[in-house]
Amino acid sequence: MIKTENLTKKYGDMFAIKSINLDLDQGDLFGFIGPNGAGKTTTMRIIATLLEPSWGEAYVCGHSIYNQPKEIRRLVGYMPDFFGVYDDMKVIEYLEFFAAAYRIKGAERRRKCDEMLETVDLDFKRDAFANTLSRGQTQRLGLARVLLHDPQVLLLDEPLSGLDPRARIEMRNLMRRLGTMGKTVVVSSHILPELADICNKIGIIDKGELKVSAEVTEVMSQVREQTVLHIGVDAKVDSAMELLQKNERVSTVEHGDGHMVVTLKSQTEDYSQLAEELISGGFGLRLFREEEVSLESAFMTLTKGAGAKI
Numbered sequence: 001m002i003k004t005e006n007l008t009k010k011y012g013d014m015f016a017i018k019s020i021n022l023d024l025d026q027g028d029l030f031g032f033i034g035p036n037g038a039g040k041t042t043t044m045r046i047i048a049t050l051l052e053p054s055w056g057e058a059y060v061c062g063h064s065i066y067n068q069p070k071e072i073r074r075l076v077g078y079m080p081d082f083f084g085v086y087d088d089m090k091v092i093e094y095l096e097f098f099a100a101a102y103r104i105k106g107a108e109r110r111r112k113c114d115e116m117l118e119t120v121d122l123d124f125k126r127d128a129f130a131n132t133l134s135r136g137q138t139q140r141l142g143l144a145r146v147l148l149h150d151p152q153v154l155l156l157d158e159p160l161s162g163l164d165p166r167a168r169i170e171m172r173n174l175m176r177r178l179g180t181m182g183k184t185v186v187v188s189s190h191i192l193p194e195l196a197d198i199c200n201k202i203g204i205i206d207k208g209e210l211k212v213s214a215e216v217t218e219v220m221s222q223v224r225e226q227t228v229l230h231i232g233v234d235a236k237v238d239s240a241m242e243l244l245q246k247n248e249r250v251s252t253v254e255h256g257d258g259h260m261v262v263t264l265k266s267q268t269e270d271y272s273q274l275a276e277e278l279i280s281g282g283f284g285l286r287l288f289r290e291e292e293v294s295l296e297s298a299f300m301t302l303t304k305g306a307g308a309k310i
Contacts, residue, residue: 001024001025001026001028001060001061001152001153001184002022002023002024002047002058002059002060002153002184002186003022003023003024003058003059004020004021004022004023004043004047004056004057004058004059005021005056005057005058006019006020006021006055006056006057007019007020007021007022007043007046007053007056007057007058008020008053008054008055008056009039009042009046009051009053009054010054015208016039016042016208017039017042017043017046017205017208017209018208018209019056019209019210020039020043020056020205020210021210021213022043022203022210022213023213024184024186024201025184026152026182026184027179027182027183027184028184028185028200028201029175029176029178029179029185029187029198029199029200029201030184030185030186030187030199030200030201030202030203031187031188031189031195031198031199031201031202031203031216032044032186032187032188032189032202032203032205033188033189033190033195033202033203033204033205034188034190034204034205034206035190035206036190038205038206038207038208039205039207039208039209040157040158040188040205041080041081041157041188043205044078044155044157044186044188045078046058046065047060047065047076047155047186048072048073048076048078048155049065049069049072049073049076050078052065053065060072060075060076060153061075061152061153063075074149074151075151075152075153076151076152076153076154076155077146077147077149077151077153077154077155078146078154078155078157079142079143079145079146079154079155079156079157079159080157081157081158081161083142085130085131085133085138085141086130086131087129087130087131088129089129089130090126090127090128090129090130091117091122091125091126091127091128091129091130091133091141092113092117092126092127094130094141094145095113095116095117095141095144095145095148096109096110096113098145098148099112099113099148102148102149104148104149112148113148114126116144116145116147116148117144119144119147119174119177120140120141120143120144120147120174121140121170121174122137122140122141122144125137134167135162135163135164135167136163136164136166136167136168136170136171137167139159139163139167139171140170140171140174142159143156143159143171143174151183152183152184153183153184153185153186154178154183154184154185154186155186156175156185156186156187156188157188158188158189158190159171159175159187159189160172160189160191160194161189161190161191168194172194172197172198175187175198176198179198179200187199196216199216200215200216201213201214201215201216202214202216202219204219220292226251226263226264226265226266226268227263227264227268227269227271227290227291228261228262228263228264228290228291229261229262229263229264229271229274229288229289229290229291230256230259230260230261230262230287230288230289230290230291231244231259231260231262231274231278231285231287231288232258232259232260232285232286232287232288233260233278233283233284233285233286234283234284234285234286235283235284236283237255237260239281239283240260240278240281240283241253241255241260243277243278243281243283244260244262244274244277244278247273247274247277248265249264249265249268249271249273249274250262250263250264250265250274251263251264251265259287262274275288
């Protein structure tokens with residue numbers, strides 16, 4: 001659905017992006033992660049045919065950004081970080097205006113606008129003036145606008161920026177819903193944890209260079225140095241700690257918040273024996289889980305240059 005080959009944008013002697021290579025399939029929800037100024041917006045604007053690269057190529061659904069920009073624009077919905085709304089337009093009028101621009105006519109236009117308002121949970125604001133909406137509601141209105149022509153690819157630039165916690169949750173739920181609709185979604189953010197549980201692939205960009213582009217699980221496994229387990233037993237915690245410390249797979253055992261924090265030795269993948277030993281020793285298990293690596297930890301590790309290639 002989206003493929004870029006050595007995509008580069010240069011301003012004078014400065015590279016905004018340099019040799020970006022992406023390969024995304026239908027249904028991918030791709031988290032484009034990086035600090036402000038890293039090159040996320042530049043990349044997305046080039047893919048949307050709103051900006052020409054200095055060199056390199058990009059394809060959307062097999063169409064080249066050079067030879068078939070009109071075809072690409074019919075297939076892409078691009079939502080910038082900030083966009084204006086018309087002060088004297090109601091929400092439904094705003095959508096109908098853009099539906100007309102997409103040449104959606106008559107009864108189909110009204111039906112489509114109503115459908116999009118329902119999709120983004122904004123139908124209760126249909127008769128409100130667009131400039132009275134909250135930041136979160138405005139973002140959802142922008143998403144409804146780019147969905148009007150049923151694009152196959154969505155480019156969402158910082159859709160979570162500036163939202164309160166409730167609005168962020170609502171927007172994340174909307175993006176999950178888009179993933180189930182078979183659309184390819186690229187969502188950029190510098191709020192790293194926000195994308196951890198909604199994306200199946202992530203790209204980490206820093207100073208215009210793509211450090212990583214891979215499955216989320218692949219990135220997490222690369223940056224994980226040691227496996228950490230959180231284990232809780234019903235009684236005799238000190239005795240359980242002594243038992244675990246004797247296991248050859250265990251590096252350290254420490255007290256956590258009401259449970260044990262067990263760090264395994266490097267390269268340990270199978271730790272099922274620990275649970276078996278505790279049960280055999282007469283301890284009742286009430287907690288046994290592996291600590292997840294956060295996207296934030298992955299970003300900090302990879303942008304330092306450790307394991308920057310996948």
